Amino acid sequence: MSRVLVVEDESAIAELIAIHLRHAGHEVTVVADAASAAAEVDRVLPDLVLLDWMLPGHSGLSLAQRWRAQARTRELPIIMLTARGEEPDKVAGLDAGADDYVTKPFSTNELMARIRAVLRRKAPEALDVPVQVGALRLDPATRRVSHGDQEVKLGPTEFRLLHFLMTHPERVHSRVQLLDRVWGDHVFIEERTVDVHVKRLREALAPVHCAAMIETVRGAGYRLTQPRPSAAG
Secondary structure, X not given: OOEEEEEOOOHHHHHHHHHHHHHOOOEXXXXXXXXXXXXXXXXXXXXXXXXXXXXXXXXXXXXXXXXXXXXXOOOXXXXXXXXXXXXXXXXXXXXXXXXXXXXXXXXXXXXXXXXXXXXHHHOHHHOOOOEEEOOEEEEOOOOEEEEOOEEXXXXXXXXXXXXXXHHOOOOOXXXXXXXXXXXXXXXXXXXXHHHHHHHHHHHHXXXXXXXXXXXXXXXXXXXXXXXXXXXXX
C-alpha cells in the first residue's frame, strides 16, 4: 500500500495508470501539470511519483531537479514516464534525479514491475506484502486485518498506522516520525493527532486482545511489540 502521485497531462494515459495502481491497492492522486504536482507534494509527501516530462508550464525534468535539491523531497522516489526515448533524453532524466525511466508507449505490466522495484528499494513497507506479528495478520492488498478467524475493522488511517508499526516491530517511533511516515509529512496535522489514532487503533484491537501490543514509551513515542503469552489457567 503506497501513495502514488501520477503527473500526466494525457487523461487517457493517466486514467489507465490510475486504474492499475488502484487495482494493486495503492492510493492514487492524478494531476495534469507541474504547478499542481508541486502543490500536491507540498501538501502531502507521496511514496512515489510517476512524472511525465512534457507538461503544461514547467517540465517534469525541472520539477525532478527542484525536488532533488530540497531536503524534504531529496529521497522522493521518481519514475519518469515520457515519449522522449532517445539516449540523451534518458541520460538527462536520470541525471535530473529520476530513479527509473520508462518510455511511451509502455507495457502496463512492465510499468507496474518497475514501480514495485523502486518501492522495494525506497519504501519496502509500502509494498503489498502481508505481514504478521504473533497471530495478528495484515494484508495490504486486500486491506484486511485478522487475528486467527476474527477480522479486525479499521479505518484507513488506523490501517496505515498499524501497517507501519507491524513492518517495524519492537522499534520506538516518535510522534514526529509517525506523522512523517504514516501521514506523509502532512504539514497541517498536529502531533496530538497521533495519540487520537493510537487510541482508536487500540480500541479496534481490543476485541482480539491485541491492544496491549501498541505500547506507549514515556517521553519517546510508541512501539508495537510481540504479544505476551497469557498465563496458564
